[in-house]
Amino acid sequence: MHDAEAHLEPVIRRVDRSADGARTAAFADLVNGPALDRAYHYATLMLGDREAAEDATHDAALAAWRRFAELRDPARFDAWFGRILVNVCRDRRRVRRRAVTSLEGEVALQDRPAPGPDPVEDLGRRDAMARAIRGLSHDQREVIVLRFYLDLTVDQIAARTGARPGTVKSRLHYALQALRAATDAEAAGGPER
Amino acid sequence: MTDDPRFEDDVRDALRQLTRDPVPPRLVARVNDIPARSPSLVSARVSLAGSGLRWTTALAAVLAVILVAGVLLLRGTSSGPVASPPPTGLPGTALSSTAPPTQVPSAVPPSATPTITAHPTAVPNVALPADFQPRSVTFVSPTEGWVLGSTACASGRCAVIAHTLDAGRTWSRINAPATTVDADARLATSGGVSTLRFADRLDGWAYGPDLWATHDGGATWHTVDLAAVSIGQVDVWDLQAAAGTAYLVAISSKSEGFDIASTPVSRDTWKPAPVFLAVGAGPVPHVQLVIQGTAGWLIQVDREVINGARLSGGIWHTWTPPCSDSAGPAVLAAWNSTGVIADCDLGVWSTPAGEHLYRSTNGGASFAELSPAVPLTGADEVATPNASTIVVAGDSPLDAHGASTPVVIASFDGGHTWTTVLKPGQVTFNDLGFTTQTQGVMITTSGTTSRLLMTRDGGHTWAAVTF
Numbered sequence: 158m159h160d161a162e163a164h165l166e167p168v169i170r171r172v173d174r175s176a177d178g179a180r181t182a183a184f185a186d187l188v189n190g191p192a193l194d195r196a197y198h199y200a201t202l203m204l205g206d207r208e209a210a211e212d213a214t215h216d217a218a219l220a221a222w223r224r225f226a227e228l229r230d231p232a233r234f235d236a237w238f239g240r241i242l243v244n245v246c247r248d249r250r251r252v253r254r255r256a257v258t259s260l261e262g263e264v265a266l267q268d269r270p271a272p273g274p275d276p277v278e279d280l281g282r283r284d285a286m287a288r289a290i291r292g293l294s295h296d297q298r299e300v301i302v303l304r305f306y307l308d309l310t311v312d313q314i315a316a317r318t319g320a321r322p323g324t325v326k327s328r329l330h331y332a333l334q335a336l337r338a339a340t341d342a343e344a345a346g347g348p349e350r
Numbered sequence: 351m352t353d354d355p356r357f358e359d360d361v362r363d364a365l366r367q368l369t370r371d372p373v374p375p376r377l378v379a380r381v382n383d384i385p386a387r388s389p390s391l392v393s394a395r396v397s398l399a400g401s402g403l404r405w406t407t408a409l410a411a412v413l414a415v416i417l418v419a420g421v422l423l424l425r426g427t428s429s430g431p432v433a434s435p436p437p438t439g440l441p442g443t444a445l446s447s448t449a450p451p452t453q454v455p456s457a458v459p460p461s462a463t464p465t466i467t468a469h470p471t472a473v474p475n476v477a478l479p480a481d482f483q484p485r486s487v488t489f490v491s492p493t494e495g496w497v498l499g500s501t502a503c504a505s506g507r508c509a510v511i512a513h514t515l516d517a518g519r520t521w522s523r524i525n526a527p528a529t530t531v532d533a534d535a536r537l538a539t540s541g542g543v544s545t546l547r548f549a550d551r552l553d554g555w556a557y558g559p560d561l562w563a564t565h566d567g568g569a570t571w572h573t574v575d576l577a578a579v580s581i582g583q584v585d586v587w588d589l590q591a592a593a594g595t596a597y598l599v600a601i602s603s604k605s606e607g608f609d610i611a612s613t614p615v616s617r618d619t620w621k622p623a624p625v626f627l628a629v630g631a632g633p634v635p636h637v638q639l640v641i642q643g644t645a646g647w648l649i650q651v652d653r654e655v656i657n658g659a660r661l662s663g664g665i666w667h668t669w670t671p672p673c674s675d676s677a678g679p680a681v682l683a684a685w686n687s688t689g690v691i692a693d694c695d696l697g698v699w700s701t702p703a704g705e706h707l708y709r710s711t712n713g714g715a716s717f718a719e720l721s722p723a724v725p726l727t728g729a730d731e732v733a734t735p736n737a738s739t740i741v742v743a744g745d746s747p748l749d750a751h752g753a754s755t756p757v758v759i760a761s762f763d764g765g766h767t768w769t770t771v772l773k774p775g776q777v778t779f780n781d782l783g784f785t786t787q788t789q790g791v792m793i794t795t796s797g798t799t800s801r802l803l804m805t806r807d808g809g810h811t812w813a814a815v816t817f
Contacts, residue, residue, distance in 0.1 A: 184385055197377060198369035211377045218381045220634065226603075227629065244634040244653060286364035294752035305358065306365040319653050319677075336361060 180225040183234040187218065192235055195307060196242050202302045203246040205291070213249050217242040239307075240317050243299070250295055282340065289339035297332035300325055478512055478523050478817050484793055484802045485531050486545040488554070489785040493517045496524075496568070497802060497817075498546035498556055500531035507531045509543060509556065511568060517789065518804055518815045527562035527571040545781075549591035549615035557598070559585035563618050574618045576600060579611040588639040590646075591615050597661070599637050599648060601629075608637055608650060610659060610666055623659075623666040630656030638682055645687035647671070647714055651679040655694075660714055672708045672717040683732040683740075688713045691720075691765075693729040693742055705729055707740070707765045720765035727754050731792070733809075735784035738764050741771070741809045743779035743792065758782075758792070760809045772803075772812050784809075 187193055196217065200210035221238050228237050290298060303314045311329070315322045479501035489495035495514050500507035509526040530542035541560045548554035556562045561574040576584040582604030589598040597612045598620065610623040629635055630652035640647045646661030649671045655678075658671035673680040673694035680694040690710040696703040705724035708717040729744035740761045745754040756779070758772035777794035784790040788808045794801050802815040 181385060184381075187381065193378065193381060194373050197373045201369055201371070202365065207371070207374070211374055211380075214377060215380045219384055222384045241634065248634065282360060283364050283367055286360050287368055290361070290364055290368070292751050294748055297752070301361065302365065305361045306369070333357070333361075337357060340360075 179231040180222065183225070183231055184218075184222065186234070187221075187238065192238065193218075196238070199239075199242060199302060199307065200246055202290075202306060203295070203298060204249060209249060213245050214242065216249075217245040220245065236313075236317070243303075243317050247295070282344075285340045285343040286336065288343070289336045292339060293332055293335060297328055297335065300328045301332050301336070304329060478521065479510060482510055482512070482817055483507075483798065483800045484512075484817070485780075485795075485800065486547075487781050487791045487793060487802055488546050488548045489789075489791065490548050490550050492786050492789055494551060495785070495791075496546055496548055496554065497521070498526070498531065498543070499800075499817075503530075505530050511546065511556075512817055513568065517806075518802070521817050524568040525571065526568070527556050527573075529556075529560060529562065532558065545589070547589055547591060547596075549594075549596055553591075553596075553615040555589055555591075555596065555598075557586040557589045559587070561586045561589075561598070565616060565618075574620070576611070576620055579620050579622050580605050580609045584609075587637050588648075590639050590641040592641045592646075593643050595644075597639060597641055597646060599639050608635075608648075610648065625659045625666040625668055627657050627659060636679075640682050640684050640690070642684045643687040645684070645713055647682055647684065647690060649680060649682055654678050654698075655680050662713065669714065672710070672714075673706075681729050681732045683734045685734045685736050689734075689737055690714045690717075691732065691734055691740060692717060693724060693732050695728055698728075705742075705744070709737075709765070711737075724765075725759065725768050726757070731779045731782035733783045733790060735787045735790065735808065738762055739787075739808055740765055741782065741784075741790070743782050756794075758812070762808070762810075771810060774803075 193214070197210055197214045200213040200217075201207060204210050204213060217238065220241050221234075224241075225231075228234065290301065293301060299318060300314055303309045303317060304311075309317065311322050311325050314320075314325045318325070320328070478499075481501050482499045483501075484497045484499045486498040487495060488497075493515055495518065497512045497514075499510050499512060501510050502508075507530055509529055509531050511524050511526040512521040513524045514521050527543060532542040532544045543556040543560055543562060544558035546554065546556050552565055552567045554564050554568065555574075556571070561576060562571045563574050564571045576586070579598075579600055580602035582602040584600050584602040586598050586600045587608070589596065591597065594615055595612050596615050597610065600609050600611065601607070602609070605626075607626050607628040609626050611620040612623065613620045627637070627648065627650045630650060635650060635652040635656070637648060637650050641661070644661070644664060646666075647669070648659040648661075648666075650656040650658065655671050655674045655676065657674075658669040659666050660669035661667075671680060671682075672692040673696070676694055676696045678695040678698035680692050682690060682692050684690045688711055690713065692708045692710075694706050694708060696706050705726045705728070707720045707724050709720050710717045724742060725747055726742060726744040727747055729742050731743040732740065734740045738761075741758060742760070743756070743758045746757045748754050756774055756777050757770050758774070758779075759768045760771045761768050774794045775796060777796045780793050780795070782790070782792040788806055790805045790809055792803050792812070794803060802817075803812040804815055805812045
């Protein structure tokens with residue numbers, strides 16, 4: 158395995174009542190803490206659809222609940238749950254194939270005050286960036302979201318996605334390159350369109 | 351990553367803008383409700399609790415006690431009625447469960463079709479409900495088949511079964527298990543069934559995660575006790591039947607992996623096999639069982655191929671499936687007891703290298719790659735009625751926007767060239783398989799709407815079936 162979070166790999170063990178207590182506590186944290194927000198937003202970015210994101214987050218939570226006995230260290234629930242969510246989103250992408258363009262209606266950049274010296278330019282840049290993110294492949298968007306939305310390190314992304322760190326770096330490189338190319342092209346042609 | 355921190359800030363800013371919405375209260379409620387719907391790791395699951403229903407802890411506890419008592423009473427005994435031996439007009443073929451999505455029965459000579467003028471379980475003058483949605487399909491001959499579907503009920507979506515004796519041209523409603531229908535057995539906490547398989551015109555099972563059986567052609571259904579297979583809460587993930595024997599794959603709340611069990615199709619004396627598959631490292635396991643005659647293959651995929659087992663000479667052995675070191679998932683299909691194909695998504699968890707097809711002509715002992723690569727970005731279902739025809743349902747290659755769409759492609763020359771035979775829209779696929787060399791089925795689902803599609807020309811064209 159090339160998994161930096163190998164210690165999180167599920168090891169089925171006999172279930173006892175104390176596991177139920179740990180599971181209940183982990184779920185209380187999930188529901189009441191920021192983890193659910195992060196999970197829902199991750200799913201929204203990956204699936205491009207609020208309803209699909211809600212279902213994916215729920216399914217991941219359900220899978221985590223049912224398979225909690227496989228989590229060796231309950232203190233690492235967040236990372237373990239994150240891995241489940243990544244896989245649920247991948248599964249859903251494969252089976253639902255929601256067009257990434259459905260993010261189109263989700264973005265409402267215009268109603269937010271834009272900081273910076275030139276609000277109009279700032280708005281345009283963010284809007285272009287959002288479109289560029291939508292245009293990334295699933296694998297590229299996955300590393301971009303994990304890196305720049307969840308602020309995970311390369312090793313953490315590797316652990317969460319099952320890819321090698323070198324692969325993660327490569328995907329990040331090409332994803333950023335694609336984002337820059339897309340936003341540059343839009344900036345160059347923007348005024349005329 | 352980049353030498354331009356401002357550019358990275360732009361990326362972060364755009365991502366934040368795309369995620370300004372708060373978590374929907376409905377999602378919070380649904381997640382919050384999970385413990386209530388599945389109260390304990392060690393308690394029994396209760397059927398008929400639809401997704402919109404919340405169990406009370408007291409009810410769950412009472413039913414758990416009842417179930418445990420039942421298990422103790424029934425352990426070691428047959429839990430179902432013993433039916434007469436099924437018709438044996440189809441020796442040596444896997445006519446049984448149409449197989450989809452995992453097995454592809456051999457061709458069936460028309461003369462082998464049982465002659466049936468009236469089915470004992472048909473419910474006279476009872477039409478299928480208007481909101482009938484097919485979920486799973488199984489044929490035991492070119493003409494006789496069943497579809498498990500659902501209709502709205504107080505518990506959510508309740509099971510309804512449609513039966514045809516004329517290859518899907520007309521359907522009648524027969525009795526169904528008194529349970530709900532789940533879309534995904536792996537994630538079901540409320541019990542219910544998701545898949546239907548018949549071994550012959552009398553013996554069938556509705557499963558996933560619960561297990562119901564009939565041995566009178568669907569006139570009556572009963573739940574099956576699997577205490578002899580594993581301890582704890584046992585969920586059935588796959589079940590196929592052929593050549594007079596049914597096989598299932600199950601996981602229990604107290605086991606360390608997947609158990610295999612088998613029974614003569616005419617009764618439910620399920621006995622565990624000596625082989626069992628340890629759960630893999632990934633967080634979302636999936637198993638696929640393929641049976642052809644007296645041969646069979648079981649593969650566990652959890653992001654990538656984990657392990658497997660092979661049925662040979664009536665005995666299950668541990669088996670290293672194809673693509674076990676390819677850092678990606680695989681899907682199997684077989685056209686007879688020695689011909690097996692595997693569609694592997696190579697390197698999806700390392701360096702993506704696309705879909706590749708492998709074929710074995712020695713029952714899975716070894717595989718050789720077919721060329722060229724399959725023009726898909728992911729395969730969900732594979733079926734092969736013979737060595738030449740291969741049908742794959744999956745994702746199209748990425749377009750210029752990085753998006754893919756569901757497609758069904760087929761090769762009629764053993765995997766050398768491919769043709770798109772169906773673009774069904776934004777759907778999921780299940781139960782893709784062939785009953786004969788030319789007749790096949792699949793179910794597509796889009797949201798809450800699903801359709802049964804059939805081909806009668808070997809996979810070249812597919813048409814929706816009207817119920």
